[in-house]
Amino acid sequence: MSRHDDIKLLRINYLRGPNMWTYRPVLETWLDLGGLEEHPSHLIPGFTERLCARLPALVEHHCGVGERGGFLQRLTEGTWMGHVLEHIVIELLNLAGMPTGFGQTRSTSQHGVYRMVFRARDEQVARSALEQGHALLMTTINDEPFDVDAAVATIRDKLDDCYLGPSTAAIVAAATDRRIPHIRLNDGNLVQLGYGGRQRRIWTAETDMTSAIAEGIARDKDLTKDLLKAVGVPVPAGQAVKTAAEAWDVAQDLGLPVVVKPSDGNHGRGVTLDLRHEPDIAAAFELADKEGSEVLVERYIPGMEHRLLVVGGQVVAAARGEEAWITGDGSHTVIELIDLQINTDPRRGLTEDFPLNRINITDDAVVLLDLQRQGLSGDAVPEAGRRVLIQRNGNVAIDCTAQIHPEVAHAVSLAVRTVGLDIAGVDLVTSDIAKPLSETGGAIVEVNAGPGLLMHLKPAEGMPQPVGQAIINHLFSEDENGRIPIVGVTGSRGTAQVSRLVGWLLHLNGRHVGLACGDGLFLGTRRVERKDSATWPAIHRLLMNRAVNAIVAENGAGTILGDGLAYDRCQVGVVTDMGRVAELERHDIQTEDQLFKVLRTQVDVVLSDGAAVLNADEPRLVEMAPLSDGEVLFYALDGANAALAEHRAKEGRGVFLQRGMAVLAQGSTELQGANVDSLCARFKAAGQDISADSVLAAVATAWAIGISPELIAAGLDTFVPELPH
Numbered sequence: 001m002s003r004h005d006d007i008k009l010l011r012i013n014y015l016r017g018p019n020m021w022t023y024r025p026v027l028e029t030w031l032d033l034g035g036l037e038e039h040p041s042h043l044i045p046g047f048t049e050r051l052c053a054r055l056p057a058l059v060e061h062h063c064g065v066g067e068r069g070g071f072l073q074r075l076t077e078g079t080w081m082g083h084v085l086e087h088i089v090i091e092l093l094n095l096a097g098m099p100t101g102f103g104q105t106r107s108t109s110q111h112g113v114y115r116m117v118f119r120a121r122d123e124q125v126a127r128s129a130l131e132q133g134h135a136l137l138m139t140t141i142n143d144e145p146f147d148v149d150a151a152v153a154t155i156r157d158k159l160d161d162c163y164l165g166p167s168t169a170a171i172v173a174a175a176t177d178r179r180i181p182h183i184r185l186n187d188g189n190l191v192q193l194g195y196g197g198r199q200r201r202i203w204t205a206e207t208d209m210t211s212a213i214a215e216g217i218a219r220d221k222d223l224t225k226d227l228l229k230a231v232g233v234p235v236p237a238g239q240a241v242k243t244a245a246e247a248w249d250v251a252q253d254l255g256l257p258v259v260v261k262p263s264d265g266n267h268g269r270g271v272t273l274d275l276r277h278e279p280d281i282a283a284a285f286e287l288a289d290k291e292g293s294e295v296l297v298e299r300y301i302p303g304m305e306h307r308l309l310v311v312g313g314q315v316v317a318a319a320r321g322e323e324a325w326i327t328g329d330g331s332h333t334v335i336e337l338i339d340l341q342i343n344t345d346p347r348r349g350l351t352e353d354f355p356l357n358r359i360n361i362t363d364d365a366v367v368l369l370d371l372q373r374q375g376l377s378g379d380a381v382p383e384a385g386r387r388v389l390i391q392r393n394g395n396v397a398i399d400c401t402a403q404i405h406p407e408v409a410h411a412v413s414l415a416v417r418t419v420g421l422d423i424a425g426v427d428l429v430t431s432d433i434a435k436p437l438s439e440t441g442g443a444i445v446e447v448n449a450g451p452g453l454l455m456h457l458k459p460a461e462g463m464p465q466p467v468g469q470a471i472i473n474h475l476f477s478e479d480e481n482g483r484i485p486i487v488g489v490t491g492s493r494g495t496a497q498v499s500r501l502v503g504w505l506l507h508l509n510g511r512h513v514g515l516a517c518g519d520g521l522f523l524g525t526r527r528v529e530r531k532d533s534a535t536w537p538a539i540h541r542l543l544m545n546r547a548v549n550a551i552v553a554e555n556g557a558g559t560i561l562g563d564g565l566a567y568d569r570c571q572v573g574v575v576t577d578m579g580r581v582a583e584l585e586r587h588d589i590q591t592e593d594q595l596f597k598v599l600r601t602q603v604d605v606v607l608s609d610g611a612a613v614l615n616a617d618e619p620r621l622v623e624m625a626p627l628s629d630g631e632v633l634f635y636a637l638d639g640a641n642a643a644l645a646e647h648r649a650k651e652g653r654g655v656f657l658q659r660g661m662a663v664l665a666q667g668s669t670e671l672q673g674a675n676v677d678s679l680c681a682r683f684k685a686a687g688q689d690i691s692a693d694s695v696l697a698a699v700a701t702a703w704a705i706g707i708s709p710e711l712i713a714a715g716l717d718t719f720v721p722e723l724p725h
Contacts, residue, residue, distance in 0.1 A: 003142050004034075004035060004039065004141050004142055005034050005035060005042075006034075006037055006134075006138050007031055007032065007033055007034065007036060007081060007082075007085070007134065007137070007138065008031070008032040008133065009029055009030070009031060009033065010030040010031065010032050010113070011029070011030040011182075012026075012027065012028070012029050012030075012127065012130065012690045013028045013029075014026075014027050014028075014120070014123040014126065015027075015028055015117075015486060015562075015563060015564035016123075016195075016536065016563055016564050016566075017204045017563070017564035017565040017567065017568065017655055018564055018565045018567075018568060018601055018604065018605050019246065019560060019561075019564035019565070019601060020560065020561065020597050020601055020689070022102055022117075022119065022600045023116050023604065024102070024119055024121075025119070025120055025121065025123075025564065025603070026118060026119055026120055026125065026564075026604065027117065027118060027120045027126040027127065028115060028116075028117045029115070029116045029117070029130060030108070030113060030114070030115055030116075031081075031082045031085065031113065031114045031115075031116055032112055032113050033080065033081055033082060033112045033114065034112060034701075036080075036081045036112075036141070037080070037111065037112035039081075040078040040079055040080050040081070041074075041075045041076075041078055041079050041080075041081070041084060041248070042075070042076060042077060042078035043078065044141055046143065047075075047140060047141060048072070048075045048076060050090070050140050051075070051084070051088075051140050052072065052075075054136065054140060054146065054148050055088065055092075055136075055148070056247070057091060057094065057095070058071055058072060058087060058091055059071075059072055061087050061090070061091070062089075071087050074407060080105075080114070081137065081141070082105040082114035082116045082491040083105040083114075083116075084137060085105075085116060085133055085134065086103040086116050086117075086118055087103065088137055089103070089118050089129045089130055089133035089138055090103050090118055090119075092118075092129050092132055092133050092136070092151060092152060092155055093118075093125075093126075093129050093155065094467060095152045096125075096129070096152050096155035096156040096159055097156060097159060097353075098121060098122075098125060098155075098163070100119040100120070100121075100157055100558075101119070102118065102119035103116070103117060103118040103119065104116070104725040105116050105117075108440075108588045109588055109590055110588075115588075120186035121138070121163070122159070122162045122163055123644065124161075124162045125155065125158050125159050125162055128154060128155050128158040128226050129155050131150035132152075132154055132155055135151070136148065136151060136266050137511075142460060144389055150501040156421040158352065162187070164184070164189055164191070165189050165204060165290065165352065166352050166453065166454050166457060166458075167204050167205050167452055167453035167454065167457075168189040168191075168202065168203075168204050168205075170453055170467065171191075171193075171205070171453075171468045171471050171472060172191060172193075172470055174466070174468035174469040174471065175193050175472050175482075177469070178472055178476065178481060179481050179569075180193050180194055180472065180476060180481050180482045180483075180566050181193075181194065181195060181377075181482065181483065181568045182194075182618060183195075183540075183543060184230070185201070185439050185544070186401060189202075189203055189204045190202075190203045191203075192544060193472075193475065193476075193482055194362050194476075194481070194482020194483065195482060195483055195484050195486070195543045195551070195567070196484040196514070196542070196543060196545060196546065196547075196549055196550075196551065197484060197512070197546055197547065197549040198480070198482050198483060198484050198547040198549070199544075200476070200482065201477045202471070202475075203450070204425050204450055204452075205451050205452070205453055205471065206423065206449060206450040207422060207423060207471070207474075207475060207523060209384070209422045209475070210421060210422055210423065210449060210450075211420050211421070211422075212421060214420030214421045214449065215421070215450075216458060217419050217420065218262060218419055218421060218447050218448055218449045218658070219264045219449075220264060221261070221262075221263045222238075222240050222263050222294065222296055223265065224419060224446070224447050225238065227416055227418050227419065227605075228415050228419075228444060228447075228663055229323045230418075231414060231695070232414075233411050233414055233415045233418065233444055234411065234437050234438075234442065234443040234444065235442050235443050235444055235445070236259070236299045236300075236301050236445060237254055237298065237299045238250075238254065238259075238296050238297055238298030238299060239254075239296070239297055240263060240294050240295065240296055240297075241285070241295050241296070241297050241515035242295075243285075244281070244282040244285040244286065244528055245282075246247060247260060247281050247282070247284075247285045247295065247297050248278045248281050248282065248580070250297045250395060251275070251281055251297055252298060252442075253289055254298070254299045255299060256275070256276045256296065256300075257273075257274045257275055257276045257300040258275050258281065258297050258298060258299060258300050259271065259272065259273050259274075259275065259289050259296075259297070259298045259299070259300050259301075259445075260272050260275060260281060260284035260285055260287075260288050260295065260296070260297055260298075261292075261294060261295070261296050261297050261298070262288045262289070262291040262292025262293075262294070262296070263292050263293060263294035263295065264292045264293055264294070269366075270288040270290065270291030270292065270311035270365075271288070271365065271366065271393065272284035272287060272288070272369055272370070273300060273392045273393065274300050274392070275293075275300070277373075277578060278442060280369070280373050281297075283369050283372070284369060285322070287366060287369065292350050298445070301400050301429040301430075301441065301442060301443045301445070302429075302431065302441070303430045303431040303432075303440065303441075303442055304320055304321055304322065304429070304430070304431065305320075305321040305393045305396055305411070305425055305427065305428075305429055306318060306319065306320050306321065306323075306396065306400070306427070306428045306429070306430065306433055307319050307396045307425055307426070307428075307431040307451070307455060307696060308404070308409075308425070308426045308428055309423075309424075309425055309426075309451060309453070309456055309465075309467055309470075310411050310412060310413055310416040310421075310424050310425075310426060311422070311423050311467070311470045311474050312422060312423075312473075313408040313416070313417060313470055314413065314470075314472075315412055315413060316401075316465065316467055316470040317399070317401050317456040317465035317467050317470075318399070318400050318401045318403075318433065319396050319397055319398060319399055319400065319401075319455040319456060319459060320396065320398045320399075320400045320433065321393055321395045321396035321397070321398070322395050322398060323389060323390075323395070324342055324359065324389075324390045324391040324395055324411070325387050325388065325389055325390060325512065326338060326341045326342065326382070326387070326388050326390055327341065327382075327385065327386070327387050327388075327597065328381070328382025328383050328384055328385065328386040328387075329382075329384050330381065330382075330383055330384035331381065332379075332381065333378065333379050333380060333381050334361070334371065334376055334378050334379070334380055334382065334390075334411060334465065335361065335378045335379065335383070337388075338359050338361065338390060342359055343358045343359060344389065346469065347397075347460045352454055353458075354458075355397040355454065355455065355458045355459055355460040356397055356460050356464050359390060359391060361378050361390075361568055364391075364435070367391055368646065370388065370389060370390070370391075370392065371388070371390075373580050373640040374388060374389065376388060383714070389617060390567070395460075396457050397455045397458075397460035397461070398459060398460055398462055398489040399456070399461065399462025399463055399464070399465065400433055400459040400462065401456075401462075401463075401465055403434045404433055404434070405433065405434050405435055405436055407436040407437070407438075408428070408430070408433055408435075408436065408437060408442075411437060411444065412426045412428065412444065415444050415447055416447060419447045421447065421449055422448050422474065423449075423450075423451065423471065423474070424448060424449060424451060425447075425448040425451025426444055426446070426447050426448070427446035427447075427448070428442060428443070428444050428445065429442055429443060429445055430442025430443075431721070446519055451600060451651060453467050453468070454653075480495055483546065483569070483571075483607075484549050484550055484551065485506075485511070485549075485550045485551070485571040485572075485705055486550075486551045486552075486553065486567050486569075486570040486571055486572075487499075487502055487506075487550075487551070487552045487553065487570065487571065487572045487573075487574065487701060487705060488555055488565065488567070488570045488572070488573050488602050488605070489502070489517075489552070489553070489554045489555065489574040489576070489602075489697075489701075490554070490555045490556065490557065490560065490573075490574065490575055490576070490599055490601075490602045491574075491575055491576030491577045491578075491579065491599070491615075492556070492557070492576075492577055492578075492579030492580065492581050493554070493576060493577050493579055493691070494690065494691055494694030495517070495518070495534070495554050495693070496517040496519050496534070496554055496698070497690050497694050497698075498576065498694050498697045498698045498701065499515060499517040499519075499552045499553075499554045500515070500517060500519060500703055501694075501695065501698035501702075501716065501719060502552050502698050502701045502705075503515040503517075503522060503552045504703040504708055504715060504719050505553065505698070505711070505712060505715045505716070506550045506702075506705070507525060508711060508714075508715045508718075509707050509711060510547055511549055512524055512547055512549050512550070513548070513549075513550045513551070513552060514541050514542035514545055514548035514550070514552070515542075515551070515552045515553075516533040516534060516535070516538040516539045516541075516542055516551075516552070516553050517533060517534050517552070517553075517554035518532050518533070518534045518554060519533075520532075520533050521533040521538050521541070521542075523545070523547070523548070523576070524705065534553075534554035534555065534556055534559060535559060535563075536559055536562075536563035536564070536565075536566045539551070539553040539555070539566035539567070542565045543566060543567060551567075553566065553567070553570075553617055556581060556583070557581055557583060557584060557589070557595065557598050557599060558581060558582075558583025558584070558587075560598055560599075560601050560602070561583065561584075561589070561598060562583070562587075564601075565601060565602070565605060567605070568605065569605045569606070569607045569609075569610075570602075570605055570606060570607065570610065571606075571607060571609075571610040571705060572606070572610055572611050572612075572613060572701055572704045572705050573602040573603050573605060573606045573610070573611075573612050573613070573628070574602070574612075574613040574614075574697060574701050575599050575600075575602055575612070575613075575614055575615065575621050575624060576615055576693070576694070576697055577615060577617055577618055577621070578592065578595060578596070578599065578620050578621065581593065582600075583601050592620065596620055596623070596624075596679055599624075600624055600627055602675045603624045603627045603628050604627055606628045606629055606630045607629065607630055608629045608630050609630060610629075610630040610631070610704075611628070611630050611631040611632065611633055611704035611705075612624065612627075612628035612630065612632050612633070613633045613634075613635065613697060613700045613701045613704055614629070614633070614634055614635075615634075615635060615636070615693060615697065616634035616635060616636040616641045616643040616644045616654070617636050617638075617641060617693065618636060618651035622634070622643040625647075627684040631652075631653070631704070632647070632652065632698075633652075633653045633654060633655065633700045633701075633703065633704050634647050634652070634653075634654040635654060635655040635656065635693065635699070635700040636654070636655075636656050636657075636695055636696075637656065637657050637692060637693055637696070638656060638657070639656040639657075639658060639663065639665070641656065643672050645674070648665055648666070648667055648668070649667075651663070651666065651667040652666070652667075653666045653700075653703070653704075654666075655673075655696050655699050655700040655703065656696070657676060657692055657696060658672075660675065660676055660677030660678075661673065661674070661675055661676060661677075662674045662675075662676050662695065662696055662699045662712075662713075664699070664703055664709050664712075671709050673699060673712055673713045674695070674699055674707045674712055674713045674715075674716040674717070675716070675717060676692050676695045676696065677692075678697075678717070679716050679717075679719065680692060680695065680697055682719075682720070682721055683721045685721075686721040686722065688721055688722075690721075695716070697714070698716075702715075
């Protein structure tokens with residue numbers, strides 16, 4: 001079989017927001033099949049069999065057939081390689097742990113060239129999946145070897161590098177369930193929830209409500225303990241020490257056994273428990289001294305370690321730990337027994353996908369010290385039947401939320417309020433969390449800011465807890481969604497002028513407006529940049545601005561095609577016309593139907609309590625009305641416009657021109673509003689032209705967003721067009 005040349009990837013573009021394909025970000029790739037245009041799947045001997053052997057789960061892909069096995073049916077009947085690549089990439093993403101079900105492949109006006117898109121939550125992960133999928137496809141076509149497992153591992157590694165951590169992802173998922181939008185602010189876990197002035201920020205499980213003072217207190221375990229003791233929360237007696245000798249003296253004063261730990265450590269590092277002898281305490285001091293700025297010696301509290309999560313003053317989840325033991329067999333070393341008896345537990349692993357960590361004693365000085373206290377080392381061979389304690393803590397992953405005694409919950413909540421944190425993980429030692437601490441002799445040993453959520457999301461035993469939802473409910477009240485009014489304007493004529501007028505009217509209505517349009521970038525009435533700002537980056541900057549409580553954004557067809565929309569939904573979506581612009585040629589938009597698909601994006605994202613504003617003088621725009629999830633307002637130069645009249649007959653709202661004045665109508669009710677001719681004359685006097693239909697679009701938009709007809713009229717009377725530079 002002669003070798004087929006590689007499919008060429010002509011252009012790869014990440015669409016970061018709603019676009020002509022879907023509401024979600026996608027990776028769009030332009031493919032040149034070359035000679036493979038003449039070789040669909042059924043004309044390449046053995047191709048379908050080889051592909052299915054490499055990716056057996058392709059049988060689950062429904063494709064356009066709409067049922068299991070649909071894609072295999074297309075392969076057998078014959079489909080082109082751009083479509084095949086789409087499904088390969090989707091399956092590789094599924095295998096790597098970023099499941100996606102959306103993809104499309106469409107031909108272009110150039111022979112053998114296709115546009116292929118697939119859903120992608122992260123651009124770098126998507127690019128990695130495309131690269132591996134391309135290689136898999138070509139080696140399958142040419143019957144060459146390919147390591148699918150290695151390809152999936154490569155994508156998974158990129159996913160681990162780029163995607164949100166599990167705690168942050170759980171909070172973002174809960175926000176999405178509440179229809180709260182989010183913006184990732186860095187390559188890590190700093191995320192904005194909501195837009196503009198109604199946003200909140202999280203950094204893993206810390207929020208912009210987390211006090212820096214409280215966080216500082218929580219880092220200082222000795223100070224934390226003093227504050228908790230002062231309000232009656234049970235804590236272990238203890239003292240800070242500077243030397244190993246002082247640690248032994250304090251331990252004798254407190255009464256053995258004791259715990260030695262760093263004052264500002266976390267994740268249990270450097271914490272050694274149940275110490276009874278001077279050499280062990282001296283060794284534990286050295287370990288703790290390496291981890292923190294100060295060493296604490298505390299009285300040992302018998303019982304199991306627990307981690308309780310407190311959000312907004314309420315205990316929302318609890319997990320219990322358990323000790324890890326091995327049993328000697330007289331032939332295997334301690335290290336070998338750990339691998340055979342502990343690390344074989346399928347719940348243990350090296351990534352955050354596992355609720356329990358694999359134990360590697362060479363990386364854990366505390367475990368080595370505990371072994372030494374038992375007269376063993378990693379290479380020692382325990383006699384048959386001997387039980388050896390490997391790990392006293394670090395396995396907190398058994399859900400016990402339902403067992404918490406109300407008095408325990410009260411003490412934990414009081415501890416967090418005393419420190420001043422809004423979200424905290426509280427480490428508690430008790431023999432039975434279902435009983436008051438006064439009965440068990442239990443105590444709170446630490447209060448931690450920025451707690452991990454994984455133990456509650458994926459417990460090793462018990463039910464997962466909705467901790468992400470609890471954090472979102474803490475940040476946003478039931479009737480909040482983090483959104484501010486957004487007006488999106490698209491079209492080819494007068495869109496910057498419409499945007500400027502709407503921004504002015506919103507300003508008069510008491511809003512601090514962010515405006516991004518072809519005339520520049522504006523904050524309130526101040527222009528901060530003069531360059532064309534009808535772009536994704538400029539609009540994105542406004543969404544991030546805490547001072548902004550309303551946004552007007554001009555989105556040309558080129559912006560929608562090149563980047564997608566910067567926002568996920570909007571209050572009002574305006575489409576002024578179906579005119580062509582230069583950018584369309586680059587994107588191979590040749591027909592009116594294709595342009596319709598691009599411009600409808602602005603209508604598709606209108607919220608259910610929002611409105612689409614459409615030019616009724618353009619028949620294709622009238623066809624967009626059913627696409628709006630919210631209300632529809634038409635505007636037209638003539639009140640007798642058929643679409644407008646039909647809309648009014650159904651009690652719909654519309655705006656039209658009558659003797660130079662804008663008329664705002666709903667059903668049979670008509671209200672004379674802004675003086676359109678006067679405004680057009682002022683523009684002309686300033687050396688600019690503005691069409692009457694652009695003014696009507698602005699009037700209809702302002703009315704749609706809730707500005708009164710009286711303020712619209714007065715506001716347009718006071719608008720002063722800029723003189724040309």
